[in-house]
Amino acid sequence: MKADKLVMELEDVLQQLGFRIRKEKGNFRGANCVLDGENLIVLNKNQPIDTQAVTLAKLIQSLDHSSLFIKPAVRKELEEIWARLNAIIEPELNFDAQ
Numbered sequence: 001m002k003a004d005k006l007v008m009e010l011e012d013v014l015q016q017l018g019f020r021i022r023k024e025k026g027n028f029r030g031a032n033c034v035l036d037g038e039n040l041i042v043l044n045k046n047q048p049i050d051t052q053a054v055t056l057a058k059l060i061q062s063l064d065h066s067s068l069f070i071k072p073a074v075r076k077e078l079e080e081i082w083a084r085l086n087a088i089i090e091p092e093l094n095f096d097a098q
Contacts, residue, residue: 001077009074010056057081066094
């Protein structure tokens with residue numbers, strides 16, 4: 001799935017979870033916040049579309065999304081992103097002497 005299509009699909013998932021999404025230019029990575037009682041996600045337009053997809057995937061992973069229907073192709077992409085993120089966070093350590 002192309003990254004721009006994936007970002008649109010992930011935005012739909014987050015909107016189902018009650019978030020409003022804004023895209024702004026600036027010197028920031030992108031994150032979620034609560035503004036005047038509204039759940040808001042701000043994405044940086046200057047970031048590559050792949051980076052925006054990873055930002056949204058991280059947010060979805062941190063939320064309870066179990067009751068939502070997520071298209072199988074989108075779920076597959078999410079699981080691949082989550083696996084890559086987990087590999088970065090928890091690298092396998094190999095202490096075998098060679």
